[in-house]
Amino acid sequence: MEMALSRGLRCCQRVFAWIPVLIIAAVVLWSYYAYVFELCLLVYLLVFHVCFGMFTWTYWKSIFTPPATPCKKFQLSYSDKQRYEMEERPDAQKQILIEIAKKLPIFTRAQSGAIRFCDRCQVLKPDRCHHCSVCETCVLKMDHHCPWVNNCVGFSNYKFFLLFLSYSMLYCIFIAATVLRYFLKFWVGELPNGPAKFHILFLMFVAVMFFISLMFLFSYHCWLVAKNRSTLEAFSAPVFVSGPDRNGFHLGLHKNLLQVFGEDRKLWFIPVFTSQGNGHYFPLRSQGSESRNPLLANEDMWEGSDDGSEESLGKFPSVLLHLLLRLRIMWSKKQQELKKIFSLMIISFIIVFKFPRMSLKNR
Numbered sequence: 001m002e003m004a005l006s007r008g009l010r011c012c013q014r015v016f017a018w019i020p021v022l023i024i025a026a027v028v029l030w031s032y033y034a035y036v037f038e039l040c041l042l043v044y045l046l047v048f049h050v051c052f053g054m055f056t057w058t059y060w061k062s063i064f065t066p067p068a069t070p071c072k073k074f075q076l077s078y079s080d081k082q083r084y085e086m087e088e089r090p091d092a093q094k095q096i097l098i099e100i101a102k103k104l105p106i107f108t109r110a111q112s113g114a115i116r117f118c119d120r121c122q123v124l125k126p127d128r129c130h131h132c133s134v135c136e137t138c139v140l141k142m143d144h145h146c147p148w149v150n151n152c153v154g155f156s157n158y159k160f161f162l163l164f165l166s167y168s169m170l171y172c173i174f175i176a177a178t179v180l181r182y183f184l185k186f187w188v189g190e191l192p193n194g195p196a197k198f199h200i201l202f203l204m205f206v207a208v209m210f211f212i213s214l215m216f217l218f219s220y221h222c223w224l225v226a227k228n229r230s231t232l233e234a235f236s237a238p239v240f241v242s243g244p245d246r247n248g249f250h251l252g253l254h255k256n257l258l259q260v261f262g263e264d265r266k267l268w269f270i271p272v273f274t275s276q277g278n279g280h281y282f283p284l285r286s287q288g289s290e291s292r293n294p295l296l297a298n299e300d301m302w303e304g305s306d307d308g309s310e311e312s313l314g315k316f317p318s319v320l321l322h323l324l325l326r327l328r329i330m331w332s333k334k335q336q337e338l339k340k341i342f343s344l345m346i347i348s349f350i351i352v353f354k355f356p357r358m359s360l361k362n363r
Contacts, residue, residue, distance in 0.1 A: 017134075017147070017150050018150055020147045020148050020150065021063065021148065021149065021150050024059075024148060027206060028052075028055070028056075031175065031203060031206065031207075032052060034199035034202075034203055035048060035175065035179075035199075035203065036048070038195060038196050038199045039179070039182070039196060039199060039200070039203075041178060044174075044178045047174065048174065048175075048178075051167065051170055051171045051174050052171065054163075054167045054170075054271075055164070055167040055168055055170075055171045057271050058160055058163040058164040058167050058271045059149070059164050059168075061157065061160040061164075061271045062146075062149045062151065062153070062157055062160045062161045062164045063149045063150060063151055064151075065151070065156050065157035065160060066156065067132070067135060067137065067139040067140070067142075067151065067152040067154050067155075067156055067157070068139065068140040068141075068154060068155045068156040068279050069121075069137050069138055069139065069140065070121075070123045070124075070125070070126055070129060070138055070140065070280065071280065073104060073280075074104060074123045074124045074125070074126055074280070075122060075123050075124075076100070076122055076123070076124075080096065080100055081122065083096055084096050084097070094114050094115070097114065097115040097117055097124065098115055100115075100124060101115045101124055104124060104126075105126075105127070105280065105281040106124060106125075106126060106127060107127055107240055107241070107284060108125075108127045108128070108238050108239060108240060108248075109239045109240065109241065110239065111239060113239070116129075118131050118138050120136070121137060121138045123138055125138060126140060126279070126280045126281065127238070127280075127281060127282055128140070128141040128142070128155075128230060128233070128238070128249070128282060129141065129142065129279075130142040130232055132145050132152045134152070135151075135152050139152045139154040139155075140154055140155040140156070140279030140280065141154050141155035141158070141230060141279050141282075142154045142230065142232060143158055143161075143224075143230040143231045143232065144230075144231045144232065146161070149161070149164075154279075155275065155279035156273070156279070158260060158275070159260055159261060159271070159273065159274065159275055160271050161221075162218075162221055162225070162260070163269065163271050165214055165217060165218040165221065166218060168210070168214050169211055169214045169215060169218060172207040172208070172210050172211035172214065173207075173211060175203055175204075175207040176204060176207040176208055176211065179200055179203050179204050179207070180204070182196075182200050183200055183201070183204045186200055186201065225256060225257065225260055226253055226256060227246075227247070227250055227256070228247075228249045228250045228251060228256040228259065229246065229249070229250075233246065233249075234246075240284075240286075242286070245285075245286075247285055248284060248285055248286070249282050249283070249284065249285065250285050251283060251285060255283075258276060259275065259276050259277070259282070260275055261274060261275070262274025262275060262276060263276070
């Protein structure tokens, strides 16, 4: 009985989740009818249909592109799963996850410093991956769950979501700009009575209202792209071995743009997937903008061995590479200490050599 009730509630929840999408679809279809059939502004119809087509295409891709999930390499094997479940001590479980994570390109940690592990999906979370309670799955480079597209915005559709926001703004601006002249005539009473009055009034109101709200959202996501952060990372900084760092994935504006939109600039404004990588690993700022993840020096071998065998992963000199990373972090800290010592030496030299001369002059 309880199982049937929970299933019924889930079905109702899934049905109600489509209500925001249906509202947007209804408003857009009404705007199309009002603009094309009621106002029938023939001069602007070609440009209007281009804007409408790109808006519809990007919205469709944002809704129906499934969120990318971690591959099999991040799932616990049968033996590791048995070891993890049979172990009751938290420290021992933490150590088991650390041993498994040595074979994977994982650099982020939980707030406690432990390897991030999803108990529901039974996977080690890749960098920037989070579990969505609505979609009930772990999503690669999860940004947020958007009710207006009824989908998780993440690695697989983040470009589509940004294009959806931009083409929505363009669609609203175009409608407001072309209807403005008729709205002013309506305002001064020069427009003849008829159903077109109602459509002009509401087209102007809806276009301006949606444009203002979309402008703030689009500006915020442009800032996130420039900083190479997700919405979740903007609220809670990702934690690395060295500690929290909001700019851990920031590689500079140009490389941040390439990571989302790809290297082919001709496809930047078209809703086809061109983002770099596969969502499981991302270059780190601490490793330098020119270098890639050292654990992925043999990236093709890591990607190609997805048949369940772990022999190729065992060839990775993961221990040596982890030591090199530790040495790099220690060296950066030593450099900061040397800079402080050097600045103190300069200040002491100034005090020693300058102040005695000043005192002699006074004498």
